[in-house]
Amino acid sequence: MSTMRALVMTEVGKTGIAEKPIPEPGPDDVIVRTTHALICTSDTHTVAGALPVPPGRTLGHEALGLVHAIGSNVTGFAEGQRVAVNAITPCFRCRYCQAGFTSQCGGPLGGYKYTGQVDGNMAEYFTVPYAMANLAPVPDSVSSEAAVYACDMLSTGFMGAEHCYLRLGDSIAIFAQGAVGLCATIGATLLGAARIFAVESIPKRQELARTFGATDIIDFTEGDPVEQIKEATGGEGVDAAIEAFGFPQTWEACIRVTKAGGRVSNIGYHGENPNPLPVPLDAFGMGMADKSIHTGLCPGGNDRMQRLFALIGTGRFDPTLMTTHTFAFDDVLEGFRLMQAKEDGVIKPLIVF
Amino acid sequence: MSTMRALVMTEVGKTGIAEKPIPEPGPDDVIVRTTHALICTSDTHTVAGALPVPPGRTLGHEALGLVHAIGSNVTGFAEGQRVAVNAITPCFRCRYCQAGFTSQCGGPLGGYKYTGQVDGNMAEYFTVPYAMANLAPVPDSVSSEAAVYACDMLSTGFMGAEHCYLRLGDSIAIFAQGAVGLCATIGATLLGAARIFAVESIPKRQELARTFGATDIIDFTEGDPVEQIKEATGGEGVDAAIEAFGFPQTWEACIRVTKAGGRVSNIGYHGENPNPLPVPLDAFGMGMADKSIHTGLCPGGNDRMQRLFALIGTGRFDPTLMTTHTFAFDDVLEGFRLMQAKEDGVIKPLIVF
């Protein structure tokens, strides 16, 4: 077989299945035959017009599978080996990468190549660029369904928690418990936060938040979450807050809910907001309250991927609890439509090939 | 003599000289007889109504002098010893202080006690609270006129540079070269920045900026400073930017002028701006460009003061170059008026007692 099927954006607002040639590896590439993938909300943004991609571009950036073909410069991998790649596939050689900002490879957000710059990986086969640095073997102790969460959800959510620079026993508030917010909750637990306020109104997500380590659930339909959290902390607020929703209101809430010296960590995508994000001056100490704001994009590289796999392997958390639906790749359009509509309590739809 | 003269705010918009009792030391206090002080722009904000202070409150927070009286719990100082105290006088015991946020002692901006909470030190005598932690001996190698710059200007400006988390050879832009901006320029030089863009239009300040280490002067009257700096850096922008002006436009410029992964450090006071500070989304990578924003208030404590004195003592920079005017304390009202009017090229007026 020399062709394969891929989920593509046919035009703004529309998706379809396209037949494409199975890719050939360039010297630094590995070609992977996909076995598992997750649908990401980012792709629904892309289809809605957020990224200027040409018609026919393959979607997807959370996938794993088996090594199919190996580029001439690549060593250390074997055909048939179970492997995964992060959503972000940096070159690891430019000045941004050398400075540690691999997600900003070559410039702002430049590490995000799948879909934005080249075909994504919601397809039967996909290309891994700079495979020596980006392709990660999946250890036997980690199931494929669990491992695929490391491609974006866990790496992004954990980054959100890492950017809070927590001390052991710090308090934290996490705004929204979708898949990335839930992973931020896991991250905050893994990094030694004590009191973890999860802001969420959907019962199933509240329950998962508790399972993943949240100590307090804040339902924003029952009152201003900032007020609720301040009341629960003697009026003081928290040491850190994570914005995992992508709205100006939650961004502003993060600045308001942190105490002096607090850290605000943004992982929400604010591309749908036409206005600048507002920094409220009173809660910011007129620019002098020793608060800091941190941002980032999913960190990649096979070193991080293997560390995430090692953590999954300890059994301290089970990311597959976030899989609310499973589809065969034959039904990927249905899964994608579900994600667009955010129906039926969907968190993450798993696609099995 | 049991009374002394002090510069006070008599009502919003007005200042005067008041006769007050010479303060008596509480157990943890030291009383200092003032010999040198600097007038700070912050005090002109206070007089304009920025801080809710009662009529008759003594102004001032940049002063040094000789030990006059020592509280019963205080050891390690001798009458007549030359000493200085930072503008910020934290308790060094509350949870904020223990967490390293001494400027936020007890809560937001709580370390700023002079003028805001108690009498300031533009007076013939003043009180140093928690003197064991706050009062710093001035070494013989440092003149009083130089040392008094450590009380606020150098500590604040250096904090601005410290919050840029510079790597050796990084590039930086500093918006505005008033006294605090000039001190940020010194700080960036001391911390190993290579290319230092100083944004300033006043020739005297441009010249001082060059003396203190700026490699490029950007005159914003000759075009958008962000565009000028981007052009000078091949379109890329800088690794870090310092806001030392306190305006939304310069704040926004800092976010725009930094490259992905860049750090923005705010030291400007934004209390006169009625609206939230705007974070432009494109320059912020929609919240994902690995940029961070840092804020703070002048760090105090005699450990830092003594490290600043040690640096002045090396002779690598001369803060007294910022003294544009000198007044006897008899003429402090005239000096204050000059600072309010920002006339005659004033940078810092020195008051000698």
Next chain:
Amino acid sequence: MSTMRALVMTEVGKTGIAEKPIPEPGPDDVIVRTTHALICTSDTHTVAGALPVPPGRTLGHEALGLVHAIGSNVTGFAEGQRVAVNAITPCFRCRYCQAGFTSQCGGPLGGYKYTGQVDGNMAEYFTVPYAMANLAPVPDSVSSEAAVYACDMLSTGFMGAEHCYLRLGDSIAIFAQGAVGLCATIGATLLGAARIFAVESIPKRQELARTFGATDIIDFTEGDPVEQIKEATGGEGVDAAIEAFGFPQTWEACIRVTKAGGRVSNIGYHGENPNPLPVPLDAFGMGMADKSIHTGLCPGGNDRMQRLFALIGTGRFDPTLMTTHTFAFDDVLEGFRLMQAKEDGVIKPLIVF
């Protein structure tokens, strides 16, 4: 009652119960009526002659109880309130404290005042110096038996893990699983280590190590632990290692077992070793392998204590599992003798007043 009983060192090698006056609070002190205390191996070192203390000095530095009397300068506490104090009671005002090295208050190890500089707290009443910074309220959610582990064991063990500067998913080896080593294991778990090698031969301790998060138990009686760990990691070694035993062999093993770039964190007390600690050159890359070695002494202060209490309150770990024996204070000499002899599988003997 104006006198109390205290466990004292009567001379080198000997202990006894002494009758002493109940202490009166100085201005910055609080007097606590003890309810719970733990016996520490350090005190057996002291009695063996490690510290030059005068005859009759009260032992003990892990205790909590109820507020009995409050010094004139102290606010924020009420008589009868349940409170704890760290083993280390810094002044929080000297230059070492301001620099963040509170355990080195005033100079090397100077924060360790109980027993070394003043009476310890294995007594019916004890003094808390600098109480505003050192005395911590115990929240209702934390039992006294659990809270008393924060006084030294958890704070020291967690510091051991903090000094490993772990990234999420890093691997770590912890040499010895006595009480402090076990707490280091809890700390490594809380900070997101994935693979945790606990080096220990005693079955009860091995079991506790697993409960606290160790993924691999290394029994050094079955072969060189460095070889065992290297074999288990594909020859590479671990990202970090903690020395929690206090012997040159385990110190050296930590340097040998870490990979290039690895961190060695020492929490063992090496005072009984007459020779310099050896750094093996091959494993140290001739001084160029990007390895670092970190040391410290139990960090104190009520901010940290309250963060530790917050963590205990989440229920993620139960420090009371380390309580192998419980004695009434009447039988404290028997408990102390047990700790000296390390008999009967003792880990920590709890003293109840």
Next chain:
Amino acid sequence: MSTMRALVMTEVGKTGIAEKPIPEPGPDDVIVRTTHALICTSDTHTVAGALPVPPGRTLGHEALGLVHAIGSNVTGFAEGQRVAVNAITPCFRCRYCQAGFTSQCGGPLGGYKYTGQVDGNMAEYFTVPYAMANLAPVPDSVSSEAAVYACDMLSTGFMGAEHCYLRLGDSIAIFAQGAVGLCATIGATLLGAARIFAVESIPKRQELARTFGATDIIDFTEGDPVEQIKEATGGEGVDAAIEAFGFPQTWEACIRVTKAGGRVSNIGYHGENPNPLPVPLDAFGMGMADKSIHTGLCPGGNDRMQRLFALIGTGRFDPTLMTTHTFAFDDVLEGFRLMQAKEDGVIKPLIVF
């Protein structure tokens, strides 16, 4: 011309000039025609037998020149362009590189490829591996003689200072002022140290140390340098110390001369010492004085190289002051012999092609 001349080690203890083919570039390589190089003491160690290199291996790892030939995968460079490469040439893709330990590429010291793993660059032409990450353009503002100091001396010396984690105004002692020690002195100055003690007995080096920012010269022939520095600091010692000599005595002195909380940074090569390095226990607080020890090997990569060039371009220091001798490549054997003998006040011999 298809052959070139190279300085080689013919056997242990002997050097010679060999005729070799001009190298052809592999896909990721660039071939450079050498114009300037420096002789390094490391190479005299290599010739003395420190590294197990085969006979005929080209020596050298501090060189720059003009782009001669460009590999097929390499973009961004042009023939004839003036370029330099660091002594360390990592792959920037393995897990060590991704973790930021590029000098430990693939394992301990693995980034050090020239001479140790492949031919060095004291030759008329040389190969730059992974050129996209390792090859750095030299800006017009920096002379070739100055730029070549960035290849090893400045990068290593600055790393020594970076590993001291200095706060502004900290004190530091630097043991030995050979070329790397002098560069550490420059680095400490650039990073904001105040008092800089340079330990050195040779007048020419003392003078250079002062020029580069040392405030105090300590002549160890006039008494124990630790005692001298302690006396000059009121008995306390310094915040940080750099070992730039490679002897157990200076290593131990660094541990002794630092105060509690101090940092020791090793840049000396200890390969000639048969015994483990000794850590004196009293000065180490029995393992509890909050001291840390840091090590490393010259960091490479073209991002760092360009930052170093940017710093040289500011004119704040002139590395060419360390060039004590200049030889044409025809006379390189004489230059090498001079370096072996450490005669005639040699610091660095420059080789011009």
